[in-house]
Amino acid sequence: MSNHKLKILFVASEVESFAKTGGLADVAKALPLALKARGHDVRIMMPFYRTIAGGDQAEFICNQTLNTEQCGEVNYAIRKLHLEEVPVYGVDSMHYFDRAGLYGEGNHAYGDNGERFAFFSEAILHSCDALDFTPDIIHCNDWHTSLVPYLLKTRYQDHPRYRATKTILSCHNAAYQGIFNKSQLAITPELQHCNDSRMLENFSYVNYLKVGVLYADKVNAVSPNYATELLTPLGSHGMSHIFAERSADFEGIINGCDYNDWSPATDSYIPANYDANDLSGKDKCKAALQQEVGLDQNPDFPIFGMVCRLTEQKGFQILVPALEAFLVHQVQVIIVGTGDPIVTKQLQQLEQKFAGKFKFINAYSNSLSHLVEAGADFFLMPSLFEPCGLNQLYSLAYGTLPIVRGVGGLKDTVNDYDEDPQRANGFIFYEPEPTDLLNILRRVLLLYIEQPAEMQRIKQQAMACHFYWSDSVVDYERLYAKALQLYAL
Numbered sequence: 109m110s111n112h113k114l115k116i117l118f119v120a121s122e123v124e125s126f127a128k129t130g131g132l133a134d135v136a137k138a139l140p141l142a143l144k145a146r147g148h149d150v151r152i153m154m155p156f157y158r159t160i161a162g163g164d165q166a167e168f169i170c171n172q173t174l175n176t177e178q179c180g181e182v183n184y185a186i187r188k189l190h191l192e193e194v195p196v197y198g199v200d201s202m203h204y205f206d207r208a209g210l211y212g213e214g215n216h217a218y219g220d221n222g223e224r225f226a227f228f229s230e231a232i233l234h235s236c237d238a239l240d241f242t243p244d245i246i247h248c249n250d251w252h253t254s255l256v257p258y259l260l261k262t263r264y265q266d267h268p269r270y271r272a273t274k275t276i277l278s279c280h281n282a283a284y285q286g287i288f289n290k291s292q293l294a295i296t297p298e299l300q301h302c303n304d305s306r307m308l309e310n311f312s313y314v315n316y317l318k319v320g321v322l323y324a325d326k327v328n329a330v331s332p333n334y335a336t337e338l339l340t341p342l343g344s345h346g347m348s349h350i351f352a353e354r355s356a357d358f359e360g361i362i363n364g365c366d367y368n369d370w371s372p373a374t375d376s377y378i379p380a381n382y383d384a385n386d387l388s389g390k391d392k393c394k395a396a397l398q399q400e401v402g403l404d405q406n407p408d409f410p411i412f413g414m415v416c417r418l419t420e421q422k423g424f425q426i427l428v429p430a431l432e433a434f435l436v437h438q439v440q441v442i443i444v445g446t447g448d449p450i451v452t453k454q455l456q457q458l459e460q461k462f463a464g465k466f467k468f469i470n471a472y473s474n475s476l477s478h479l480v481e482a483g484a485d486f487f488l489m490p491s492l493f494e495p496c497g498l499n500q501l502y503s504l505a506y507g508t509l510p511i512v513r514g515v516g517g518l519k520d521t522v523n524d525y526d527e528d529p530q531r532a533n534g535f536i537f538y539e540p541e542p543t544d545l546l547n548i549l550r551r552v553l554l555l556y557i558e559q560p561a562e563m564q565r566i567k568q569q570a571m572a573c574h575f576y577w578s579d580s581v582v583d584y585e586r587l588y589a590k591a592l593q594l595y596a597l
């Protein structure tokens with residue numbers, strides 16, 4: 109495969125460096141760069157949001173008009189930015205994307221998200237003529253671009269440009285399925301009149317992710333364990349029958365870690381760099397973190413950090429009661445995140461009760477997320493489910509031991525200390541119960557207090573674990589080859 113250079117159009121709703129709300133953006137940056145490094149002609153396409161970073165520098169490519177049956181002419185422009193050597197095309201529609209948020213504002217999704225991302229999917233296929241780009245592979249990501257495989261096999265099935273084009277759909281989070289009333293879908297009449305019950309909910313709602321899983325040539329989840337979970341009723345967010353239907357074309361590929369952005373030896377966001385041979389810089393980062401967020405300046409207290417979207421997925425319903433009990437000990441906890449107002453309130457109350465020991469920073473801050481990774485001793489990920497998880501990979505790189513629930517990609521990447529001390533790089537608990545989390549937190553605290561040399565050994569072992577994109581990209585190349593039936597390669 110490495111000798112076979114492909115034309116790849118990578119389509120996503122967010123891309124780190126331009127627009128980001130979560131882990132999808134990290135992958136949508138790192139994977140195309142890894143594909144480029146393998147010599148493929150890879151190009152990214154994303155919505156040209158009002159808030160897109162560097163948008164004022166974008167090169168205007170062309171104006172386009174999408175002729176729709178029911179919505180008349182829809183005008184948009186294509187603008188071009190660059191991610192190193194990779195062109196990034198922005199679909200610029202004032203009507204759909206000139207807004208303050210990506211998907212909504214103030215924790216409320218935009219009411220027309222179904223139409224917005226149906227339009228984006230249509231513009232992806234529509235604009236390749238103007239760009240004169242004939243992709244071998246269109247790599248789609250999550251529900252936002254899940255209509256592309258369907259449109260390719262319906263509206264565009266006889267289009268000469270796409271005669272040999274195949275589609276991949278990566279599922280970064282199957283809990284978000286994009287379910288929209290058909291009445292929103294005038295722009296995509298094929299779906300508005302669709303009666304295939306496999307992709308409908310309650311007859312009148314279209315489930316975008318189901319459409320994508322059913323129509324993509326190959327489908328992957330972002331870790332092998334999550335792929336296995338998606339085939340079970342318990343772990344599939346109600347979609348196991350759909351994934352089962354595609355099981356021959358479905359697999360798991362673990363995410364990588366972008367060590368250009370996430371390496372304590374070179375990180376420019378942190379006050380002192382360090383590596384596995386000399387961890388003294390980590391102590392300086394710890395002191396800086398305590399000072400920056402207003403925790404008591406005590407080098408002996410272990411710091412437990414967490415950075416994430418505040419959603420049910422991340423396990424706050426077990427974390428908050430566990431912390432109520434855990435924070436009576438000599439420990440410090442810092443959580444950085446935005447999202448659910450109920451979780452926000454719970455964390456604010458916890459902060460009032462445990463001032464100096466618990467800090468909640470209700471913000472989205474890239475620099476602080478780096479400082480937490482570097483300055484904390486442990487990183488909390490008690491997720492109810494976790495397709496892959498990236499922060500545990502960053503934590504390993506920074507010698508910040510992850511404490512995770514044994515689900516999804518967390519199980520694929522963290523080795524538990526109690527199960528096998530020699531291979532350990534973190535700690536795993538299984539039952540989604542506050543007492544199980546509390547038990548492991550106390551177990552970790554004891555180890556921290558009583559066995560500092562052992563802690564040091566595990567930290568160094570964690571820092572020696574690597575999840576390179578240059579490895580995962582080979583699995584993606586194999587998936588592309590299967591989609592294109594290039595078995596000989």
Ligand SMILES: Nc1ncnc2c1ncn2[C@@H]1O[C@H](COP(=O)(O)OP(=O)(O)O[C@H]2O[C@H](CO)[C@@H](O)[C@H](O)[C@H]2O)[C@@H](O)[C@H]1O
Nearest residue numbers: 130131132280416417445471472473477494495496497498
């Ligand atoms: N307040 C804040 N301030 C700064 N940075 C913040 C932040 N909140 C979140 N982030 C950042 O967003 C990213 C989150 O990535 P994750 O993979 O952990 O979760 P997410 O659930 O968004 O991604 C989904 O997609 C990814 C990619 O496939 C899967 O790994 C994951 O399991 C799946 O749920 C990290 O880079 C993190 O630092």
